[in-house]
Amino acid sequence: MNVILIAVIVLGGIGLVAALILFLAAKKFAVHEDERIGKVAEVLPQANCGGCGFPGCSGFAGACVKAADKGSLEGLLCPVGGQPVMEKVADILGMKAEASAPKVAVVRCNGTCESRPRIAEFDGAQSCRVQQMLGSGETACAFGCLGCGDCVAACQFDAIRMNPETGLPEVDEEKCTACGACSKACPRGVIEIRLKGLKNRRVVVLCNNKDKGAQTRKACSVGCIACQKCVKVCKFEAITVDQNLAYIDAEKCKLCRKCEEECPQNAIHAFNFPPRKSPVSPLPASPKGEETGSSEKKAVNTVPETTKEAPAPQATNNQQ
Numbered sequence: 001m002n003v004i005l006i007a008v009i010v011l012g013g014i015g016l017v018a019a020l021i022l023f024l025a026a027k028k029f030a031v032h033e034d035e036r037i038g039k040v041a042e043v044l045p046q047a048n049c050g051g052c053g054f055p056g057c058s059g060f061a062g063a064c065v066k067a068a069d070k071g072s073l074e075g076l077l078c079p080v081g082g083q084p085v086m087e088k089v090a091d092i093l094g095m096k097a098e099a100s101a102p103k104v105a106v107v108r109c110n111g112t113c114e115s116r117p118r119i120a121e122f123d124g125a126q127s128c129r130v131q132q133m134l135g136s137g138e139t140a141c142a143f144g145c146l147g148c149g150d151c152v153a154a155c156q157f158d159a160i161r162m163n164p165e166t167g168l169p170e171v172d173e174e175k176c177t178a179c180g181a182c183s184k185a186c187p188r189g190v191i192e193i194r195l196k197g198l199k200n201r202r203v204v205v206l207c208n209n210k211d212k213g214a215q216t217r218k219a220c221s222v223g224c225i226a227c228q229k230c231v232k233v234c235k236f237e238a239i240t241v242d243q244n245l246a247y248i249d250a251e252k253c254k255l256c257r258k259c260e261e262e263c264p265q266n267a268i269h270a271f272n273f274p275p276r277k278s279p280v281s282p283l284p285a286s287p288k289g290e291e292t293g294s295s296e297k298k299a300v301n302t303v304p305e306t307t308k309e310a311p312a313p314q315a316t317n318n319q320q
Contacts, residue, residue: 036068036093037061043088044078049156051079051179068093079103080157080177103178105160105171106194109145110206110267112166115221116141132187140219143209145169145190154185173200195250200272203253203260205230207267210243224267230259 040061048056054063060078067073073093077100078085090097118138122131128146136142147167152160159175160182162168169182173196183191190208205224209216213225226244238252239259246267248259260268 034065036065039092040064040089043081043085043092045080045085047080047156047177047179049080049177049179049181050184051177051181052077064089064093068095074098079179082177102196103193104173104176104196104200105178105180105182106192106202106204107145107169107171107190108192108204108206108208109168109190110222110269111139111141111144111220112168116144116219128185129187141209141216141223142219143188143190143211144207144220144223145186146188150185150187151182151191154181156181197250197253197271198255201255201270202250202272203248203255203257203268203270205246205248205267206269207245207265210245212244216244222266225265227264229262229264230268233258233262 037058038061041058044057044061046057050056052060052063054060057078060076064073064076067076073086073090073095076086078089082102083097083100086100087097116139119140120135120138122134122138124130124134126148128148128150131137131146131148137144137146145168147162149162149169151169152162156179157175157177159172159177160169161172163170169191171182178193180193183189183193188208194202194204196202207220207222207224209220209223211219213227216223216225224244224246226241226246228241228246230246231239231241235256236252236254238249238254240247240249248268255270255273257270257273260270
């Protein structure tokens with residue numbers, strides 16, 4: 001009995017001493033978190049998508065507090081919440097939210113099943129990353145969309161889906177938050193987070209192929225061949241060609257769409273523009289005979305009846 005009692009007392013003493021040591025250590029090495037971080041985290045959407053560039057919403061909240069201590073929130077944006085959420089964050093931190101241009105995910109590939117035929121059949125895991133690791137995929141283009149839908153699986157907002165007819169992903173602009181998850185999931189970098197543009201209108205080169213023109217044409221009938229016709233027609237220096245691929249700077253582009261008309265491969269596409277007005281065709285010319293006849297008829301019809309000369313009166317016998 002005494003042995004059991006002694007063991008209980010010893011163990012209790014050890015536990016009490018250990019608890020006291022832990023308590024003192026916690027007080028000594030305590031990390032005090034700024035209460036503003038919790039307030040900022042409350043107004044964030046808690047999507048934890050990483051589109052802001054930080055590990056989750058809590059990491060973004062901490063970055064906002066640190067930036068506020070330095071005097072500016074420039075460069076910080078929650079892509080899911082957008083400008084309304086950033087205004088709430090700025091109010092909590094006593095700052096002014098800077099206006100940011102909305103963005104959207106753009107699939108820079110137009111190689112449909114018709115324009116980019118298959119040359120092989122992949123019989124394995126339906127994953128773009130797996131196909132990229134094992135080879136160039138099912139088509140001859142080593143830069144285009146692989147079509148397995150890794151981007152669809154990565155999207156938390158159901159903003160992207162695969163089109164079974166074209167074999168390409170399509171982005172729903174209303175649902176897209178430009179978090180960048182689909183762009184990170186694409187092993188070929190086909191998806192770009194791009195400015196929406198004025199009235200959601202934008203002009204984009206829907207090609208990611210960096211091969212030379214002849215090789216690009218063999219792989220895809222609508223691929224960019226780096227002919228530089230778009231560069232020459234652009235008056236705003238918004239288009240550059242690098243590594244055999246044209247690229248349009250969204251900040252410099254004035255949406256004139258001249259490059260779209262000039263592209264011989266139809267690789268440049270304009271989004272959300274009204275349909276072009278068809279030019280008015282001139283009336284067909286009529287044959288010469290008909291023109292002469294009609295002009296004579298018009299001349300006859302235009303002569304008024306009152307201008308016709310009256311018959312001269314006959315002389316009477318008295319005058320004779």
